[in-house]
Amino acid sequence: MTQTSVRAAAMPRLSEREMAVTRHLLIHGPATRGHLGDHLQLSMASMSRVARALLDGGIAAEDLEPEPGIGRPRSILSAVPSARHVVGCKLTGDTVYGVLCDMMGNVTSTAQRALPAPGRDGTVPVDDTVEVIARVATTLAAGAPAVHGLGVSVGGVVLDRSVVREGTFLGWHDVALAPPLSEHTGLPVVVTNDVTALAREQLWFGAGRTHSTFGLITVGAGLGFGLVREGVVVEELIDNGHLLAHAPLNVQGPRCSIGHPGCVAAYLNRDDLERRASAAAGRRVTFDDLVAAREAGDAAAADLLDAAARALGHLVATFAGALQTPRIVLAGEDINALASSAAMDEVIADRLRPGAEEAQRCVLDITTEPLGFTDWARGAAVTGIQHVLGAA
Numbered sequence: 001m002t003q004t005s006v007r008a009a010a011m012p013r014l015s016e017r018e019m020a021v022t023r024h025l026l027i028h029g030p031a032t033r034g035h036l037g038d039h040l041q042l043s044m045a046s047m048s049r050v051a052r053a054l055l056d057g058g059i060a061a062e063d064l065e066p067e068p069g070i071g072r073p074r075s076i077l078s079a080v081p082s083a084r085h086v087v088g089c090k091l092t093g094d095t096v097y098g099v100l101c102d103m104m105g106n107v108t109s110t111a112q113r114a115l116p117a118p119g120r121d122g123t124v125p126v127d128d129t130v131e132v133i134a135r136v137a138t139t140l141a142a143g144a145p146a147v148h149g150l151g152v153s154v155g156g157v158v159l160d161r162s163v164v165r166e167g168t169f170l171g172w173h174d175v176a177l178a179p180p181l182s183e184h185t186g187l188p189v190v191v192t193n194d195v196t197a198l199a200r201e202q203l204w205f206g207a208g209r210t211h212s213t214f215g216l217i218t219v220g221a222g223l224g225f226g227l228v229r230e231g232v233v234v235e236e237l238i239d240n241g242h243l244l245a246h247a248p249l250n251v252q253g254p255r256c257s258i259g260h261p262g263c264v265a266a267y268l269n270r271d272d273l274e275r276r277a278s279a280a281a282g283r284r285v286t287f288d289d290l291v292a293a294r295e296a297g298d299a300a301a302a303d304l305l306d307a308a309a310r311a312l313g314h315l316v317a318t319f320a321g322a323l324q325t326p327r328i329v330l331a332g333e334d335i336n337a338l339a340s341s342a343a344m345d346e347v348i349a350d351r352l353r354p355g356a357e358e359a360q361r362c363v364l365d366i367t368t369e370p371l372g373f374t375d376w377a378r379g380a381a382v383t384g385i386q387h388v389l390g391a392a
């Protein structure tokens, strides 16, 4: 491997109290010392110490605002976006998509590079992948005074924020990715599941601003699930989302790739949908072809997409019920074409419909974010920011 140089800047991680204040400033914006102390239950003396440490460390800045009628000006703290820069990379089966982000999660530049082709055994070579990621990081680092960390996300199962146990689109099993990347770049590295990374991004800069518990469903190349409970991101799912993806909907329905009749995946998973559409048409039909055919008035395409949207509606309702939150974020490349169908809303309304003696107890708050690869990479970068700052 060639050595790649990133201007790496080692920074001490924040203490628990410093982290709490920083997190509040990042999520909710500038605040007075008094508000922060009240909200985070810190004494004035503790709050002073924390503020001093954050000001000295360049993480926060202070503005003094005169208070009318009282002599003493109010101190307002705000986070300094440029205090940290982190590179985030999302790996697909064939490409590394990278972004450079500041501490507020603002993307300041992007880069991408092709991954090497899979070998004869179907796995993408690990050493070459490490090199490609390092090159993307080097390219992006040129746009910042210093880079403090690297976050990498992949589809599949990741252990200990380091080891890719199953790399779904890379053919990887038990690949220790963080150590060689860290050695190669000199940066602290965190590796994570790609949907978990989006959940982390949403926790600080999206749904988490108003809800401490929320769920995230991604629909694209596979179904993905992320969840946050009481402000804590669930890092490793017990089943990689299998139980929700294969929940039964219709025992007489079409079979999914592993043989369940009428499960969620049978209707909603892109591969299953394309397989059925192709079999019916007698030629290869992609998801995008189906969407285009629906636009052109093709009833069969509309039926397949409506069935997928209904499956999504059931999935949303079941996930919200199990998590006990009204807040569900839908994301991924295929989400717009499905969430825009009235069929999803109809199913959710029906699932919420109260019985004769009941009142309707909740309304779900569902947002749709059709994400591109840059947004996925931003999730990896935000995970990296949380890692270098010392967030749990």
Ligand SMILES: [Zn+2]
Pocket (backbone or CB within 6 Å): 245, 246, 247, 256, 257, 258, 259, 260, 263, 264, 265, 266
């Ligand atoms: Zn199934």
